[in-house]
Amino acid sequence: MAVTIREVARATGVHVSTVSRTFSAPHLVNNETRERVLAAATEMGYRPNQAARALTTGRTHNIGLIVSDIANPFFPPLIKAAQAYAREREYHVFVADTDEDPQAEEELIQTLTKQVDGVVLVSPRLTNQAIERMGLELPFVVVNRRVRGLSAVLMDIGHGTALAVEHLAGLGHRRLVLLGGPRASWTSEQMKKAAVEAAGRCGVGLEITGPNAPTEGGGLDAAAEVSASAATGVIAYNDLVAIGVIEGLGERGIEVPRDVSVVGVDDTVAGRLNRPKLTTITMPTPAAGRTAVDLLLQAVDAGGGRTAAQAILETGLVVRESTGPPA
Amino acid sequence: MAVTIREVARATGVHVSTVSRTFSAPHLVNNETRERVLAAATEMGYRPNQAARALTTGRTHNIGLIVSDIANPFFPPLIKAAQAYAREREYHVFVADTDEDPQAEEELIQTLTKQVDGVVLVSPRLTNQAIERMGLELPFVVVNRRVRGLSAVLMDIGHGTALAVEHLAGLGHRRLVLLGGPRASWTSEQMKKAAVEAAGRCGVGLEITGPNAPTEGGGLDAAAEVSASAATGVIAYNDLVAIGVIEGLGERGIEVPRDVSVVGVDDTVAGRLNRPKLTTITMPTPAAGRTAVDLLLQAVDAGGGRTAAQAILETGLVVRESTGPPA
DNA sequence: GTGAAAGCGCTAACAC
DNA sequence: GTGTTAGCGCTTTCAC
Numbered sequence: 001m002a003v004t005i006r007e008v009a010r011a012t013g014v015h016v017s018t019v020s021r022t023f024s025a026p027h028l029v030n031n032e033t034r035e036r037v038l039a040a041a042t043e044m045g046y047r048p049n050q051a052a053r054a055l056t057t058g059r060t061h062n063i064g065l066i067v068s069d070i071a072n073p074f075f076p077p078l079i080k081a082a083q084a085y086a087r088e089r090e091y092h093v094f095v096a097d098t099d100e101d102p103q104a105e106e107e108l109i110q111t112l113t114k115q116v117d118g119v120v121l122v123s124p125r126l127t128n129q130a131i132e133r134m135g136l137e138l139p140f141v142v143v144n145r146r147v148r149g150l151s152a153v154l155m156d157i158g159h160g161t162a163l164a165v166e167h168l169a170g171l172g173h174r175r176l177v178l179l180g181g182p183r184a185s186w187t188s189e190q191m192k193k194a195a196v197e198a199a200g201r202c203g204v205g206l207e208i209t210g211p212n213a214p215t216e217g218g219g220l221d222a223a224a225e226v227s228a229s230a231a232t233g234v235i236a237y238n239d240l241v242a243i244g245v246i247e248g249l250g251e252r253g254i255e256v257p258r259d260v261s262v263v264g265v266d267d268t269v270a271g272r273l274n275r276p277k278l279t280t281i282t283m284p285t286p287a288a289g290r291t292a293v294d295l296l297l298q299a300v301d302a303g304g305g306r307t308a309a310q311a312i313l314e315t316g317l318v319v320r321e322s323t324g325p326p327a
Numbered sequence: 328m329a330v331t332i333r334e335v336a337r338a339t340g341v342h343v344s345t346v347s348r349t350f351s352a353p354h355l356v357n358n359e360t361r362e363r364v365l366a367a368a369t370e371m372g373y374r375p376n377q378a379a380r381a382l383t384t385g386r387t388h389n390i391g392l393i394v395s396d397i398a399n400p401f402f403p404p405l406i407k408a409a410q411a412y413a414r415e416r417e418y419h420v421f422v423a424d425t426d427e428d429p430q431a432e433e434e435l436i437q438t439l440t441k442q443v444d445g446v447v448l449v450s451p452r453l454t455n456q457a458i459e460r461m462g463l464e465l466p467f468v469v470v471n472r473r474v475r476g477l478s479a480v481l482m483d484i485g486h487g488t489a490l491a492v493e494h495l496a497g498l499g500h501r502r503l504v505l506l507g508g509p510r511a512s513w514t515s516e517q518m519k520k521a522a523v524e525a526a527g528r529c530g531v532g533l534e535i536t537g538p539n540a541p542t543e544g545g546g547l548d549a550a551a552e553v554s555a556s557a558a559t560g561v562i563a564y565n566d567l568v569a570i571g572v573i574e575g576l577g578e579r580g581i582e583v584p585r586d587v588s589v590v591g592v593d594d595t596v597a598g599r600l601n602r603p604k605l606t607t608i609t610m611p612t613p614a615a616g617r618t619a620v621d622l623l624l625q626a627v628d629a630g631g632g633r634t635a636a637q638a639i640l641e642t643g644l645v646v647r648e649s650t651g652p653p654a
Numbered sequence: 655g656t657g658a659a660a661g662c663g664c665t666a667a668c669a670c
Numbered sequence: 671g672t673g674t675t676a677g678c679g680c681t682t683t684c685a686c
Contacts, residue, residue: 014656015656016680017681017682020679020681025681029656033655048679048680049679051387051678052378052679053681055378055382056680062421062442071403071404071407071596073400076403077398079397093421093422095406097411111419114329114375114376115378216600269400269597274602275602331664333663342672342673343673344673345672357671376664382665382677382680383677384664
């Protein structure tokens with residue numbers, strides 16, 4: 001076992017409690033004493049034992065971050081930002097992947113609960129009810145979902161969707177199709193509502209399909225419907241789906257953006273790398289990660305008292321090569 | 328504070344130590360007693376407090392996973408696998424991103440050291456010396472680097488590189504160029520050695536350039552040299568670089584694979600999504616993540632006794648659209 | 655401003 | 671097979 005508070009105390013000739021205070025409440029310690037303790041501590045390579053600290057304070061200084069699939073390009077920027085920001089606030093983050101399995105998600109939350117001060121749930125697959133129940137024991141922040149009583153970070157995908165519809169309408173497209181996402185997706189529902197509204201406002205036709213798998217394969221499958229329809233403008237559930245439709249359309253001799261325009265969502269690397277480069281709705285994923293951690297620590301500091309704050313983050317539209325005027 | 332061992336003991340009418348044993352050494356407890364304890368525990372929602380457990384046992388059941396950039400598509404599959412496998416072994420993983428900064432890396436290791444039983448370092452940016460020094464305090468496993476005294480997970484990129492050279496030579500290319508990676512990259516050095524050897528064996532010319540940034544930008548920059556050379560076959564440091572050269576070549580009117588063939592490394596989503604789809608050397612990243620955790624826990628179980636095991640993982644070549652016969 | 659002492663929840667000898 | 675007891679390293683009253 002490494003060097004403890006006791007040895008530092010002995011070396012400095014003060015009591016353990018003084019050493020403890022120099023680290024956890026420095027202002028309660030005489031300036032000169034503090035210096036001496038600190039000097040001895042760094043010299044001896046002392047580092048507070050978090051487990052011991054957690055045991056007495058009830059604060060682990062750890063948080064959990066649960067996502068459905070780390071390998072989905074939507075998540076890494078969020079994880080990266082969350083983890084960096086947590087570190088600034090002196091928290092470490094457990095990252096866990098549920099593999100899209102609601103049961104795994106629930107078990108994970110259970111085991112994590114005892115080891116963290118709070119949990120960030122990103123695009124959960126659990127029912128609202130289950131989340132609400134577990135949110136009683138521990139501060140939770142949910143990203144991309146609205147759960148009663150819990151803090152949430154929402155991305156205003158409705159706005160981005162409206163921009164996409166306007167962009168397409170402005171280009172001259174008269175018939176659009178929206179490729180919806182998974183049935184349980186809050187994001188997908190928001191997109192639908194916003195698209196209907198914007199299409200009405202712009203006077204263009206809108207057809208909605210789905211559910212589609214949120215993957216390239218989902219897009220590939222959707223290509224059949226798109227080519228069968230008279231639509232010349234497509235808004236896909238996410239970049240992966242967009243890339244998939246473009247490929248599927250290509251197989252049918254339909255070229256993007258010459259024959260059909262396609263808009264994605266998320267602004268992932270995948271979309272940037274794709275040829276043609278994707279026009280896409282930007283999601284503020286790093287900001288979402290930071291904000292989620294911020295709200296979570298706010299709740300933690302409030303001692304778990306219900307603080308159901310909501311943060312709504314802006315989305316936008318970046319126009320690249322996958323959209324253009326209709327043929 | 329939630330329910331503790333003490334309350335379970337009271338409810339069951341046994342001593343705390345019996346409850347403790349039920350969880351940490353079940354075989355030492357009478358069958359029938361164990362059942363009763365377990366029943367009471369689940370009913371009351373008891374979950375062992377890891378902090379307390381860590382304090383007495385000296386085992387946190389946590390490990391750290393340090394990467395240079397979570398958002399680099401090479402890492403997520405590795406993180407995902409590592410985290411899933413650790414969970415199977417009842418460990419949780421802290422994921423931390425150093426943002427390619429060696430100092431951040433060192434600080435991170437320091438703070439993590441007290442909270443984990445071991446650390447996996449993936450493609451570290453620290454010097455071998457620094458790593459060796461810190462590896463003295465705690466079990467370490469290093470991925471993609473060989474550090475004296477530490478367990479390592481290496482990917483046999485030499486083999487993959489040889490396959491790539493043979494593939495290109497077999498297609499009829501007579502002059503190849505290898506786009507090296509960052510100066511401190513072990514992987515890059517292995518590639519160079521293997522490429523020289525294979526080129527000699529196949530009787531084709533080989534030019535080596537670099538260092539190049541391991542990004543799309545690095546590839547974009549390298550395109551000038553490639554187009555200036557007489558080479559018709561390119562092996563890039565990674566998929567991102569490959570995608571970058573292809574784009575840069577395109578800007579100069581050189582088409583892939585019509586005029587020049589390009590091979591990437593890593594087999595990331597990016598390469599699969601790129602047009603043309605990348606021919607690339609496959610890296611067993613999920614296996615690397617799992618193996619790293621396995622070696623780490625092996626070292627942890629050995630009580631930190633030096634166990635410098637080496638795992639060398641296979642690489643391969645997947646041929647897609649970015650390579651073909653020379654014009 | 656500092657020391658003394660109790661105790662966080664659990665495990666690990668050691669008795670019985 | 672189970673109870674007893676003594677801590678693990680730290681924070682936190684409470685005195686002084």
